Amino acid sequence: MNLKSELSRGFFKENAVFVLLLGMCPTLGVTGTAVNGLGMGLATTAVLVGSNIVISLLKNFIPDKVRIPVFIVVIASFVTIIELTMAAYLPELNDQLGLFIPLIVVNCLILGRAEAFASKKKLGESIVDGIVMGLGFAFALTLLGAVREILGFGSIFGVKFVAEEASTMLLFILPPGAFISLGFLTAFINKLSVKKG
Amino acid sequence: MAEKKKMESTFFNMVLMLTVIALASSLTLSFTYIQTKDAIAAVQLKKTIEAIKKVVPEFDNNPYESRYVVEGFEGVEYYPAKKGDELVGTAIKTFAKGFTEDVVIMVGFDKDGNIVDTSVIKHKETPGLGSKMGDSKFKDQFKGKKPDPEKGINVTKDKGEIDAISAATISSRAFCKAINRAYKGLLKKEEK
Secondary structure (H helix, E strand, C coil): CCHHHHHHHHHHHCCCCCCCCCCHHHHHHCCCCHHHHHHHHHHHHHHHHHHHHHHHHHCCCCCHHHHHHHHHHHHHHHHHHHHHHHHHHCHHHHHHHHHHCHHHHHCHHHHHHHHHHHCCCCHHHHHHHHHHHHHHHHHHHHHHHHHHHHHHHCEECCEECCCCCCCCCHHHHCHHHHHHHHHHHHHHHHHHHHHHC | CCCCCCCCCCHHHHHHHHHHHHHHHHHHHHHHHHHHHHHHHHHHHHHHHHHHHHHCCCCCCCCCCCCECCCCCCCCEEEEEEECCEEEEEEEEEEEECCCCEEEEEEEEECCCCEEEEEEEECCCCCCCHHHHHCHHHHHHHCCCCCECCCECCEHHHCCCECCCCCCHHHHHHHHHHHHHHHHHHHHHHHC
8 A cells, every 4th residue: 555645545535524524523623723723633633543452453344233332332432542541641632622632532524534444444454544634633623723823822832922902803703713624625635736736 | 454353343342342441441530630739739739828827927938847737617718827926817718508509719818817818719700790809999899897796798789888880799798708608617716
């Protein structure tokens, strides 16, 4: 398998957010800043890779009729591990992301990849799929977070580049701004993908 | 490619696999919980100490370690702040029912019973309305005031001197109630 084509798949052609339109809830909810988007994206990637590995290893032992409950228990376990680890070692990020960390369990990207990929493919392929789809998700969230932070706060990754009293487009930190930014970025990324062919 | 044989969905297999997965999950999570328990407790402690620092004058003891509760005031924690042997103030973690759930705040009194400052620890009040209780505009009103020993400190609607947050009377009242609860306990302790 070609690493470059895999990355291109995860970041552009099959990007979870801009193309597959999965995991919209955290995408809109935590991307007020680039750092939050990146943090959430990486936490989701960790869960995705972990669950893909376990599900791929167990795929021949999971009876078909109970596969969804099994996937969910595996995913929820990884999310809880990430949640406890963040509460212990990354408290500021944990406070910022708050309720959205446990909500990773219902991020349909993870259950979707488990069902469509990890439960059918070999371990190596599943790991790679987890990494590229997860990083593509993180890329989308960081990009969206950066756009909203630049327009809404006048800063990027916490570094302000406008004057203290300068008025910024606060709309972009609020929900309507999230939808607007997401819409434009989705159109832009899809246009790019079409050109690349 | 030869089809690998998947486990059949017989009743026995399904029960077996679900039990195995559930056990494996519980074991892994218990292990993780034990490993992170101390670090999480340390983070909570740090947050409490920082809240204490915000609301009382400079101190050099460990108010958290000298914490006490007052009988009849369950749920309220008192953190005495000292410089050397002298009490400079008391930080109090107190609560009151707000618009939704309990609002938890840290209020600091100096040794004469004047409010030094307040800090909101936890709330689920309406964003943009009750949530403004953490803003300087509201909470700075309390700085330097000494609650009446009987009536406490109240919003103007309750014949007090505090301007409530517009359209957030319940949240504003809860903030006062929490402070009054803390103060009554403090008075009770000083009686002894």
